Amino acid sequence: MDDGANDNPSHGQEKPFDGLVKNNGSLSLLDAATPQNPVITPELYPLSKIASDRTRSLPERLESYEIILDSEVGDTSLTRARNIEREIGLRQIYLKFEGGNPTGTQKDRIAFAQALDALRRGYNEITVASCGNYGTAVALAASLAGLRCLIYIPGGYYAHRVKEIARFGAEIVRVPGDYEEAVKVSRIEAEKEGYYDANPGGSNTNLQLKTYGEIAYEIYDELRDAPAAIALPVSNGSTLVGIYKGFVSLYNRGKTSRIPRFIAGSSYGMNPIIHSFVKNTSKCIDLKPERIRNTSVNEPLINWRSIDGDYALSVIRQTRGWASFTTDKILLDYARLIREKEGLSVLPASTAGLVALVDRHRKEPFPGDRYVVILTGRKA
Numbered sequence: 561m562d563d564g565a566n567d568n569p570s571h572g573q574e575k576p577f578d579g580l581v582k583n584n585g586s587l588s589l590l591d592a593a594t595p596q597n598p599v600i601t602p603e604l605y606p607l608s609k610i611a612s613d614r615t616r617s618l619p620e621r622l623e624s625y626e627i628i629l630d631s632e633v634g635d636t637s638l639t640r641a642r643n644i645e646r647e648i649g650l651r652q653i654y655l656k657f658e659g660g661n662p663t664g665t666q667k668d669r670i671a672f673a674q675a676l677d678a679l680r681r682g683y684n685e686i687t688v689a690s691c692g693n694y695g696t697a698v699a700l701a702a703s704l705a706g707l708r709c710l711i712y713i714p715g716g717y718y719a720h721r722v723k724e725i726a727r728f729g730a731e732i733v734r735v736p737g738d739y740e741e742a743v744k745v746s747r748i749e750a751e752k753e754g755y756y757d758a759n760p761g762g763s764n765t766n767l768q769l770k771t772y773g774e775i776a777y778e779i780y781d782e783l784r785d786a787p788a789a790i791a792l793p794v795s796n797g798s799t800l801v802g803i804y805k806g807f808v809s810l811y812n813r814g815k816t817s818r819i820p821r822f823i824a825g826s827s828y829g830m831n832p833i834i835h836s837f838v839k840n841t842s843k844c845i846d847l848k849p850e851r852i853r854n855t856s857v858n859e860p861l862i863n864w865r866s867i868d869g870d871y872a873l874s875v876i877r878q879t880r881g882w883a884s885f886t887t888d889k890i891l892l893d894y895a896r897l898i899r900e901k902e903g904l905s906v907l908p909a910s911t912a913g914l915v916a917l918v919d920r921h922r923k924e925p926f927p928g929d930r931y932v933v934i935l936t937g938r939k940a
């Protein structure tokens with residue numbers, strides 16, 4: 561963190577939205593509205609200018625950024641998927657579509673919350689390690705707050721979203737090695753240089769988990785109780801833990817009659833949470849790094865160490881949930897199924913939770929109840 565007096569010329573605020581700003585400086589949605597180009601509502605752009613302006617007072621900057629956050633992030637749709645229900649023979653499946661967030665995934669929630677936190681606490685830089693979705697979300701959130709952003713990308717991984725990350729003005733640092741190595745380097749740099757550390761498992765974990773808890777509140781707002789189960793994809797397990805904590809809070813406050821079961825899915829043999837559940841180990845055990853094979857489909861789901869793994873595993877067990885692996889082919893098939901049956905274009909990796917729900921239902925049929933499946937958009 562620096563004192564804010566000297567702006568870095570490569571600062572994120574200089575670069576973002578080149579694709580949006582046209583001739584007279586006014587914005588047109590059409591200028592950037594291709595499916596690959598994340599957009600925020602153009603009328604909010606002046607607020608980003610205020611949030612990024614270090615000559616303004618902090619309350620003014622925070623207020624502007626909060627309006628952007630409230631307007632653009634979260635409150636994603638929850639819709640009943642009757643055609644999928646018929647297809648798999650389980651009633652009352654709801655799809656919570658995180659694709660409505662600006663960069664198409666739930667990562668926007670924690671990226672914007674942390675950018676706001678970074679502003680409030682006087683940081684000028686934010687960093688994270690990511691192969692794609694999270695990095696894109698942090699790059700956008702940082703650019704709108706005028707924060708310099710450093711994204712550490714593991715060298716050998718597919719990183720489809722690197723162009724978007726660059727377009728949002730973030731600095732990209734390629735780290736030789738895997739995701740875990742990139743997290744380590746990003747974290748060390750954060751400590752050394754005083755950057756805001758947006759990595760999972762670091763000093764801002766509580767904020768991340770609390771923010772994911774808002775997904776639970778939104779589901780409750782629609783259903784007026786907790787569903788029987790939440791099915792979702794896992795990598796580090798942070799999203800799962802955050803949603804669980806949201807439901808625990810609702811339950812403790814007397815709002816819901818139960819806490820949902822948690823059902824997790826991930827890529828075959830490449831996620832410690834699922835592996836540990838299947839092997840029935842007491843803790844979430846690391847996998848062998850050399851076993852991890854990154855593909856264009858499984859990239860959001862794989863790791864040899866799940867940072868919130870112990871917690872996620874205990875939630876799955878405590879709630880009498882379920883966890884299972886799936887293959888790239890099945891993920892692609894499910895994404896196609898959702899598009900054909902429900903008209904929703906989803907990221908194949910994000911269907912891993914639905915695959916696990918169906919897997920469990922086939923082995924031991926669930927009763928008719930309400931089941932919520934978390935999905936993300938397919939921008940990646």
Ligand SMILES: Cc1ncc(COP(=O)(O)O)c(C=O)c1O
Pocket residue numbers: 665667693694793794795796797798799800860861907909910936
């Ligand atoms: C689209 C998507 N879904 C799920 C996950 C897994 O989330 P978590 O690491 O919180 O388990 C990721 C992680 O990057 C992701 O990008």
